[in-house]
Amino acid sequence: MVDFELTPLMRMAREFTHNYARDVMRPISRKYDEEEHVEPTEFIQKTHEMFTSLGFSFSTTKAGGGKEKEESAQGSEKHDKPKMEMNLLGAIATEELAWGCPGLTLRIPGPGLGGAAIMAAATAEQKKRFMKILNGPKPSYGAMALTEPGFGSDASAVSTTAVKDGDYYILNGTKIFVTGGEMADLYVVWATLGKDMGRSGIKAFVVEKGTPGIKMTRLEHKLGIRASDTAEVVLEDCRVHKDNLLGGEKKEEKGFKGAMQTFDATRPIVAAMATGIARASYDYLYEDLVVKDGLEINYGRALYKRGYLETVFEDMETKINAARLLTWKAAWMLDHGLPNLKEASMAKAKAGTVVDEVTQKAIELYGPEGYSRRHLLEKWMRDAKVYDVFEGTGQIQRLVIARAILDYTRKELK
Amino acid sequence: MVSFELSDEQKLLRDTCRDFALTVMRKYDRQSDESGEVPQDIVKQGHGLGLTTGYIPESYGGPGGELSALNNVIILEELAYGNLSMTLTILAPSLMNVPLVIHGTEDQKKKYLGMNKPDQFQGLTAAFVEPTVRFDPETLRTTAADELDDFVLNGEKAFVAVADSAPAALVFAKKGSGEGLAGIDGFIVPAGGFTVKEREKNQGLRALKQFTVSLEGTRVPRTDVLRLSGGFTGLLARARTASIALTTGVCRAAYEYSLSYAKERIAFGEPIASRQSVAFTLAEMAMEVDAMRLMAWKSAWMIDKGMDAYKEASVGKRYAADAAMFVTRNATQILGGHGFTREHPVEMWYRDARSFSVSEFMAIV
Incomplete structure (x- = not known):
């Protein structure tokens, strides 16, 4: 039965994360934007303790379950539904955190993108082993190392090599745009067993921090989400045990497909972040223009009676609604075991567009002051841009959607 | 949940x-x-x-x-x-x-x-919109004057569906003067109490019979006044929610049709759908159809929960109406010259869809 009512747990999570975003993240948001590459050590520790004490954590990419399932007993005391809807819960919490600061949200310790990949592609034994590291007593983070200098969207072009040597694989290559690459405790590194094998030769390896041969070589200087570190990671004869090959050696099909399945879980979460940023801009504007300055917004009025600002406010609001609804649906589908490839891309594509439009427009409506770094509006517009880029560009999302609706293969629609 | x-x-x-x-x-x-x-x-x-x-x-x-x-x-x-x-x-x-x-x-x-018959269509209807440039729901010009036992209605209504065969119509008007939706009430007028004038000729919706209707000193007994006590915004929320759902249906029709066409139409040796310019447009259309459906559901859900859905329905209606122009225009575009002909239904959907941003109270949920 169609329903939009959040469970008590979700409402509680939303309220908690909202307050945390407002009281803890907002006040330091500008600082870590200006001081790019300075680690928000206190924030990381504090956030880790806070979420650990709750019995479950709200990371940006908790998608897929894992720890949540084990701990659902704790989390579901006031909540009689048997199944934890971790993806929807994650989307709701993440929207709030990103409302506080998207850069810091990405800096929150937890399984991260690496964890999401593990949940999508690992064996049961691997899940247990690696998630234990990622959910340990110390703040930890799982990074995803997929992109290389030579490719971005075309993930099948992996050129980092994995050569079998007894019980080990030897990895060589350079990975870039690794979110959380500096703070990571483990990396999920995508490499090829041989270019001639095509997609089936692409495998994911978990490389733990401190493994000889892996090192972070550079941090990117970015337009936005500056509080989040984006690293270049180099692998030089990095030896990884075969037990760290995600999905095991035999499961041939899990490699590339596994990487792609990660996105089914992460795209709704990324879309939720984008929605949160758009809402941050909207709320900021609303507070100053409507609440303080007395601009009247009469919803649903005849067009000729509405001022330009009123119309723009309505547009922003309804676009944010559209992004959120598509996001919730995509997350809900995954929670209920429904294939959500198309819907996850729709959410991401919509939210990625909406957040750019809303944050740009918000500055315009605020006037010259909106351009000033005294306010966060300009920061959110810079932060927003990456949401139409990472986890698959807007174009890639449309490609995924188009192939799904047309029932076309990669060959039929390039 | x-x-x-x-x-x-x-x-x-x-x-x-x-x-x-x-x-x-x-x-x-x-x-x-x-x-x-x-x-x-x-x-x-x-x-x-x-x-x-x-x-x-x-x-x-x-x-x-x-x-x-x-x-x-x-x-x-x-x-x-x-x-x-x-x-x-x-x-x-x-x-x-x-x-x-x-x-x-x-x-x-x-x-x-009781006028409704399960086996026979009775054209009961409502009259809300008025034939004036820049029609505004907040400023209805039809008046309802309080005279002893009755209210006396004067004014003109437009785009009244099936008025020619309606045994009765619900006419929306204001008892007092002034702006705002809160003062609007419904007046039940049986056939004969309103004069059905010329049939509307619209860009689209051509099979729908709509009429201009005039009320000239129509007396409505107090017992036939549907007292809304400020409830008109609730009815408008229901009508605007209906509009979102109708928009979704028309857009889905146009989207599906152009999608099938794009897979069959060969250009440069390949179906045109295999080109990103066409495929991405279809992806965008699919996204908008899904988004508007969810908006209709959310708004309807709020109504059923007894929540005030006026804002949700109003912004949703506007969003859907805008998106409808995007979807149906592109559906026509994907068919190229064929989309411009009346051999295909896309031009009809394009014309029909144009109604959503200008119409009010066409249907209700």
């Missing part, structure tokens, strides 16, 4: 309406558009589905089903997916029935809900 899954009953409702849309409505859509008439047989069959009477309580001669905005948006999307003119014709009685069920007195319900 959040869910996007229809109940079994709703799925059945959806499938029944979809089947009717595809097997009956679509067969006669072009013919109806050209002739300006919905075939009587389709009206009869559509009425036979019981969609405008299902929620009438047993005590007033109905089957006593619940009045569910959510069920109604599901119905509206499917029927509009078939044909908009036919949908608005068949569902016109709800424009009067729904406000009566919600706000009517015992006597009004007995008298007017």
